[in-house]
Amino acid sequence: xxxxxxxxxxxxxxxxxxxxxxxxxxxxxxxxxxxxxxxxxxxxxxxxxxxxxxxxxxxxxxxxxxxxxxxxxxxxxxxxxxxxxxxxxxxxxxxxxxxxxxxxxxxxxxx
Amino acid sequence: xxxxxxxxxxxxxxxxxxxxxxxxxxxxxxxxxxxxxxxxxxxxxxxxxxxxxxxxxxxxxxxxxxxxxxxxxxxxxxxxxxxxxxxxxxxxxxxxxxxxxxxxxxxxxxxxx
Numbered sequence: 001x002x003x004x005x006x007x008x009x010x011x012x013x014x015x016x017x018x019x020x021x022x023x024x025x026x027x028x029x030x031x032x033x034x035x036x037x038x039x040x041x042x043x044x045x046x047x048x049x050x051x052x053x054x055x056x057x058x059x060x061x062x063x064x065x066x067x068x069x070x071x072x073x074x075x076x077x078x079x080x081x082x083x084x085x086x087x088x089x090x091x092x093x094x095x096x097x098x099x100x101x102x103x104x105x106x107x108x109x110x111x
Numbered sequence: 112x113x114x115x116x117x118x119x120x121x122x123x124x125x126x127x128x129x130x131x132x133x134x135x136x137x138x139x140x141x142x143x144x145x146x147x148x149x150x151x152x153x154x155x156x157x158x159x160x161x162x163x164x165x166x167x168x169x170x171x172x173x174x175x176x177x178x179x180x181x182x183x184x185x186x187x188x189x190x191x192x193x194x195x196x197x198x199x200x201x202x203x204x205x206x207x208x209x210x211x212x213x214x215x216x217x218x219x220x221x222x223x224x
Contacts, residue, residue, distance in 0.1 A: 004153070034212050043115075043201050043215030044154070051210070087153070089213075097142070097161070097208055098169065101153030 002027040004090050006102035013109050016077045021086055021105045024070040029093035033071050035064050036087040038104065044087055047073075078109045114138050115216035117202050123222045130189040132219050134202030136182075142205040143185040144213060145169075145177060147198040154201065160185055161208075192223045 004025045013019055023033070032051045036044035048057040050066040057064045061082065063074045073086055085104040092100070114137030124130050134143065145157040146169075156169030158177040166177050174196060176188045189196055199220050203213040 032210055036215075041217070043203075043217045044213075046212045046214060049210065049212055089154075091210075097144075097159055097167070098156055099154075099213065101155075103151065103153050 002090065002092060002100050004088060004100050004102040006086075006088060006105050008105060009103070010106040011108070013075075013078055013107070015079055015109055015111050018074070018076045018078070020075070021073040021107070022070060023073070023088035023102055025090055025100075026069075027090055027092055027100075030090060031093045032091040033066055034089045034091070034099070035071070035073055036089065038085045038087055047086075075107070078107075080109050080111050083107055083109045115202060115204055115214065117200075117216040117219050119219060120217070121220045123224060124192050125224055126193060127191050130192050130221065132187045132200055132202075132221070134185045134187070134216060136185075136202075136204050138204055138206075138214075139182060140204040140206050141182070142208060143179065144203040144205070145175070145185070145187045146201045146203060146215075147171065148201060148218070149198050157187065157200075189221075192221075194223050197221060197223045 007022045035047040038044045048064040053068045065072045085106045087104045089099040089101045116135045118133045144159040146154040155171045160166045160179040178186045199218045201218045202216040
């Protein structure tokens with residue numbers, strides 16, 4: 001069965017304190033991995049797509065990386081406005097319609 | 112922001128009543144999805160559509176039906192609401208299925224009493 005696990009469930013950082021969020025998975029065949037940000041009361045907002053091991057994508061203070069077993073979302077010098085829940089989702093080689101979502105990491109950045 | 116509007120944003124209903132949630136898009140995307148989000152679970156797919164009048168079931172489709180009579184509108188109906196269907200419902204659209212991401216609306220919070 002295709003599974004995805006995000007860790008930690010929650011993370012509290014001080015402003016400027018860099019860290020990483022993890023998305024690990026066991027799937028039969030991965031076509032791609034998406035990262036999303038979700039603010040309270042809102043829908044998930046797309047951040048990145050990663051397709052192959054070794055690939056990296058960056059946007060402002062965020063950098064996403066992918067290996068064969070996991071993806072990391074690195075947050076460099078975070079600000080309070082980076083506080084949100086971060087979700088990863090897997091797209092398999094078969095069944096492109098049916099993404100598998102992790103339960104997310106709740107990030108709180110304190111000033 | 113992707114042009115996705117969900118209505119209503121909040122609804123409280125009683126057990127046993129039918130409920131319809133609406134998703135409207137202005138992007139002319141072919142693919143549309145309904146997900147539910149519950150604490151401790153990732154987003155779970157209820158139904159999806161790959162064109163007008165073309166729909167299929169997701170992993171948690173029992174008790175739900177959908178319809179798509181126009182490209183821009185995708186309706187989710189709870190035929191007879193139960194307390195286990197209390198959730199936040201998200202609609203999503205997608206340009207293609209080969210690699211493009213889903214873009215989500217801001218959700219409908221449904222409470223079944």
